[in-house]
Structure formats: structure tokens, C-alpha cells
Amino acid sequence: MSNIVFSSLGILLSIIGLCLSIWIVIPAPLYFLLPLSVGAPEVCHWLLLLNTIAFAVVFFGLSGNWLQYVALSVSILAIILSLLPLVQIYPVQQQMQLAMEKELGKDYLKPILRQESFGRSHPFSFIDAFTGIHLDKIRYTPNIEFASPDGVPLRLNVYRPPQVGQYPAIVVIHGGGWQSGSPETNSDFSRYIAARGYTVFAITYRYAPAYKFPAQLDDVRSALNFIQQHAVEYETDINRIALLGRSAGGHLAMLAAYEQNALPVRAVISYYGPSNLAKGYREPPTPDVLNVRSVLEGFLGGTPDQVPQQYTKASPINYANRPLPTTLLIHGGRDNITRIVFPRLMFQALQKAGNKAIMLEIPWAEHAFDYIFNGPSNQLALYHTERFLAWALKIKA
Incomplete structure (x- = not known):
């Protein structure tokens, strides 16, 4: 038996x-x-x-x-x-390293690696994959109201290193199809990166379909204005700011960073963010589990034929031809919500216009791969993200 x-x-x-x-x-x-x-x-x-x-x-x-x-x-x-x-993992890491060095220079790591507190020493660790990535102690201040457009209270969370000081800032914008999400989304990243010597502002915005674009972008602007006004209180060096967003948040991060009159932003990072909304509408993924067209209609108020100006204004790729902050695009090759073809086109448009841009592809990864913080995809993305941020925000010994 x-x-x-x-x-x-x-x-x-x-x-x-x-x-x-x-x-x-x-x-x-x-x-x-x-x-x-x-x-x-x-x-x-x-x-x-x-x-x-x-x-x-x-x-x-x-x-x-x-x-x-x-x-x-x-x-x-x-x-x-x-x-x-x-x-x-190894060949993909090699490709990522080459992409970083090609755009930033082979020596871009030298001043960064002198930082004693600088992050991960290896792009992937089996130990971390099984036990989790260690999160150091930080200071955390949640639920700070930064605006209330139309009576809707908008809040942000602040993550700071344990020691009092003045730090470069990273503004994190959550995803959720412009319809959901919160500043608590992907909080492990915010905690981790704050411990590396940054003030992290995790913000939110009004949701579609109740609020159409550009309401969400207006809310990101409001958050940036709030950060500028309260820079001393939250130990922020206003001249060293980067924006980072995921999915819909990556889209908003690019738009906010690419505005000519926006608060000076040194760099922007988009994790699997859409960049050409009209093309995305006309060429949805197969299978389309999210019903991309319905999401875009709710966000922009109609189809590309009905509201073409909305799609034009809301597509980051249409701003690629102006001088822009350095852009890091990170995307999964199996992404079946924002197809890999779109960040590739965005990357090409940025480079064609003479802007600094880096495209990192993770061939096995799907949309939202970094929700599993210690997974192989996020370990690779995190390794290069923190190096990119240290380069862009000029951390010095």
C-alpha cells in the first residue's frame, strides 16, 4: 500500500x-x-x-x-x-550590460562602485530567489495629501534613508491601466531603493474612466509641485530628480519627464509602459486578456478616430524628437498587454532624435514581472535600475 x-x-x-x-x-x-x-x-x-x-x-x-x-x-x-x-539569465545579463555601456560609456560604473552603500553586487542570486531580497531599515511617512482636485484627495508615501540628510529624489508612479492602483503598489522597491540613499515619493492620481486624460498627468504635475515646495521638509535635492513608473505609470512618467516646462527631471524609467497609444489601439495583443481597446477608450474618451488629438497628446513617442532626459525602458519579451514592439519603436525614436536611451529586454518575462520582487526578471531589472539611477543622479562619495 x-x-x-x-x-x-x-x-x-x-x-x-x-x-x-x-x-x-x-x-x-x-x-x-x-x-x-x-x-x-x-x-x-x-x-x-x-x-x-x-x-x-x-x-x-x-x-x-x-x-x-x-x-x-x-x-x-x-x-x-x-x-x-x-x-x-547569463546571456541576457550580458546583453543588458552591453546596452548600458553602449549608451553610458564603459566606465560609467567606476564612480558608482566606490559607494559603500551601493546596491546589489550580482545581477542574480539563487539565495535571494529562494529567501527574498533583504530590505534595510528606512523612514516611512505614509498618506500625505498633496492635492485634492475636484474634491478627490490624492496622497503620496515618502520613503527615506534612516539617516537625516539631503538626497536625490525618485518619484514612483504606479500602474493599473489608469483605473486602479495605489502608492503602496510595489512598496518593496520603494523601501529597497530608499535604503540606497534616495528620497522616494510614491504617488497616485485620479482614475479613468471617471476622469479622462490629461487629469492623470495634471495630478503627476501637482505631485511634482508639492515635492518642489516641500523639498527641505522631505530632505530632497530638487536638482536631482528621476521619475519611475510601471505600465500606466511608466506612460505618465515619460509624459511628465518629456514636458518642456516641467520640473527639471534628470532621468525617466519606464517599466513596460505604453508609448504609442493609437498604434496600441489598432494593434492589440493576442490574446487580449485586458481588452486594451476598452481601457484606452475609458482613459482617452473614445477611439483614435473619435478623439485623435487625445491619442496624439497622450503618446510619449510623439515627444521623442525634442531634447529629453535620459530614458531607461525595461520590458518583458512575452508581455501580452504592452507588446514588446512598442518600446522598441520608442527606443528607436529617442535615439534617432539624438536622445540618450537604453532598452533592456527580458525575453521570458510577462507584463508586471516585478510584482515578484525576488524573481529572476526583477533581480536583473533592479540591478541595472539602481546603477542607472546612481549614474543619472550623480551620487558621489
Whole structure:
């Protein structure tokens, strides 16, 4: 009886392992399955462990049952799938490093690496993947109201290093399809980066469809004005500011940074942010689990044919031909919400106009990959993001 139980357990683990690992290569066909498609590549190390255990349980319990041999084959396939992101980490890191050095110079790291408190020493750590990325102590001040347009209270959270001082600022803008989200989203990043010597302002904005564009951009402007007015109180060097956003927040970060009369911004980072909204409407992803066209109509008030000026004004790519702050674009190759073709076009437009721009692609990653903070995709993105920020904001010993 014990052998039967042992064999059944192995077969069950093999099936579970494959059912989870398959999402590393298959896009989610339905919205409720999106977390599987996003998360599977980012927990591939755990899936590799599960699949290896399943294989071992079946192998050591072999009794000639044909189901066991099928389970072994299933486990081997699942092991291969769970290895796919891991075997790509080194070559992808090399490509990222070359992209950074090509735009910023091969020596851009020298003044940064002298910083004793400077972040991660390696782009990927198996230990961190399993145990989590360590977060140092910081000072945290939540729920600060910075504006109340139309009676809607807008709040931000401030993350600061533990020591009192004056620090460069990073304004973090959350995603959520311009319809949801909060300053608490991706708070691990804000905590982590604040401990590296930054004041981090995590802000919010009014949501579509109740409020159409440019209400959201106006709210980002209000936040920047608030930061400027309260720079001393929050220990901020107003001359060293970068904007960072994810998805819809990446879109707003680019627009705010690219405004000619905006508060001086040294750099902008967009994690999987849309940049050409009319083209995105006309060429939605397949499958389209988010119903991209409906989201854009709610945000801009209609289709590109109905409100063409809205789509023009709201597309960062239309501002690429002016002198702009250095831009870092980070995107997943499997992103099935904001397709990889759009940041590539944005990158090309920025470079063609003579602007500094860097494009980092993570081939196995989906949209919102960094929600799993210690996953392989975010480890790579974080490694280069903190180096980019240190370069852009001129941290000195």
C-alpha cells in the first residue's frame, strides 16, 4: 500500500508541476489566468525544485506501471520548462550590460562602485530567489495629501534613508491601466531603493474612466509641485530628480519627464509602459486578456478616430524628437498587454532624435514581472535600475 501511495504522490506532483510550468511559455488566454502567466517564470526556481522532487519520487518508486513512465516524461518536460528562464539569465545579463555601456560609456560604473552603500553586487542570486531580497531599515511617512482636485484627495508615501540628510529624489508612479492602483503598489522597491540613499515619493492620481486624460498627468504635475515646495521638509535635492513608473505609470512618467516646462527631471524609467497609444489601439495583443481597446477608450474618451488629438497628446513617442532626459525602458519579451514592439519603436525614436536611451529586454518575462520582487526578471531589472539611477543622479562619495 505504501508503494502505491508513494507512486500516486509522484504522479500527482508531476502533473501539478507541468500544469504550473507550462505558463512559462504559454500566454494567459483569460484575465483570471494572467497571474499564472506572469508568475510562473518568476518562480521558475521553485518550479524546478518541485519538478525535480516529482521526478525523484516517481523514479525511486518505479514498479513497472506505465503511468509511472508517463509521469517521468511529464516531469522531464516540466524540468525543461522551468529551466528556460534560468539558462537565459547569463546571456541576457550580458546583453543588458552591453546596452548600458553602449549608451553610458564603459566606465560609467567606476564612480558608482566606490559607494559603500551601493546596491546589489550580482545581477542574480539563487539565495535571494529562494529567501527574498533583504530590505534595510528606512523612514516611512505614509498618506500625505498633496492635492485634492475636484474634491478627490490624492496622497503620496515618502520613503527615506534612516539617516537625516539631503538626497536625490525618485518619484514612483504606479500602474493599473489608469483605473486602479495605489502608492503602496510595489512598496518593496520603494523601501529597497530608499535604503540606497534616495528620497522616494510614491504617488497616485485620479482614475479613468471617471476622469479622462490629461487629469492623470495634471495630478503627476501637482505631485511634482508639492515635492518642489516641500523639498527641505522631505530632505530632497530638487536638482536631482528621476521619475519611475510601471505600465500606466511608466506612460505618465515619460509624459511628465518629456514636458518642456516641467520640473527639471534628470532621468525617466519606464517599466513596460505604453508609448504609442493609437498604434496600441489598432494593434492589440493576442490574446487580449485586458481588452486594451476598452481601457484606452475609458482613459482617452473614445477611439483614435473619435478623439485623435487625445491619442496624439497622450503618446510619449510623439515627444521623442525634442531634447529629453535620459530614458531607461525595461520590458518583458512575452508581455501580452504592452507588446514588446512598442518600446522598441520608442527606443528607436529617442535615439534617432539624438536622445540618450537604453532598452533592456527580458525575453521570458510577462507584463508586471516585478510584482515578484525576488524573481529572476526583477533581480536583473533592479540591478541595472539602481546603477542607472546612481549614474543619472550623480551620487558621489
